[in-house]
Amino acid sequence: MSNNERYSRQMILPGFGLAAQEKLRAAKVLLVGLGGLGCPALQYLVGAGVGSIGIMDADKVSISNLHRQLLYSETDIGQLKTTVAAKKISEQNAAISIEIYAYAINKQNALQIIKDYDLVIDGTDNFSAKYLINDACVLLNKPWIYGAVYRYEGHVSVFNLGSLPLTQPLINYRDIFPQKPYNGEIASCEAAGVLGVIPGIIGTMQAAEAIKIITGIGKPLYGRMFNYNLLEGNSYEIEMVKIKDAPTIDQAFFNTMNTDISAVVDCDALDIDIEEIDTASFIQLRTNPNVFVLDVRERHEYPAIDFSHAQIPMSELRQAIFDLPEKELCIICHQGIRSIYAGQLIRAKRNLKVYSLKGGLTAYFNKVKA
């Protein structure tokens, strides 16, 4: 009776009722990432009565999380997100069964963990994790709910949703974006900035999609990419199709891909400050004979640049750090994110003056063209 009272406001909804509530109670949802997307998604799943929830995150609460991850308080700083989240949601709804995974998803654990759940909500903040979740869900025939933000915009979509036997191949993330961007190619929240309500809105929409899929109400965002723009106050929806040269995801593909996930960052280098210079300073600096201009983009990246420089792709940089000349280094890349990371890797090993071109070649070409 108390449960009927707790959920009465949603159970009286047309098309919902006891049957939908029972489906929620029986459902098992894995939430990967307890950040800006994961916190609101988790709170609404718990509120709605999703019976079993797995929460997965290796991070600890930090002060810069608090403006958007409203599950955490100042007194939680330094504690594992999974520990804090489990405590708060058990206070919110003691009937929910919580499974804690206080580590990051990786190639070794993904299949083993995901296989026990009905669906996965992606609350991660990096491409390596998103591609890994996608590939694992395709192998295991599980739907997953994608969410991601960029500055004032957000994406929501559902991938790989369909029941067996399949009448046609399901749309997955690699059908839309077959190739994973390089680390730092597209700015993260940390680098690009984020307003707290954006992941709040997107994470809440992900919870809404989960509730729809579990209960069977409404029309899931499967096969559709929903783009929300906070500044414009509008949204744009795109119907997705499978591209022709999308890869086939099988066990062999899974084994050869997703190799970089545990080696994304060298934590000890990340505290080093790298001085950023604007395009005008860069144009002056690059003619100085004591300055060595280093392009860390991969070899197949465009456009070509017409000034003298050396190229050592980020993927080869670690092996080449001691081959760099005793000069001041000015590092350039696509958006000015990888170049900072490259500078940190170099400074961790070499005592060289290092600059990073702010905004990367994107800013450079915009300035030169103007």
Place this chain on the structure above:
Amino acid sequence: MKILFFGSLTDIIGVADLCLNGITDTDALQQFLKAQYPMLSSAKYFIAVNQKMISANTPLKTSDTVALMPPFSGG
């Protein structure tokens, strides 16, 4: 026709939309945009015409709206 840019692509183009005419298909559109905005050459995105993703070169009419959508990863 109207061309819409999303996410990180607006950093490359400098604006969120452009009005262009006289472009016959999506291949020609990409060629034109990459010549004007070289950084677009290495960007990853999919193209949608009138809110439907395309998987091959697609003819364009003046009344069409084309969207270039990159991946996002923030959370």
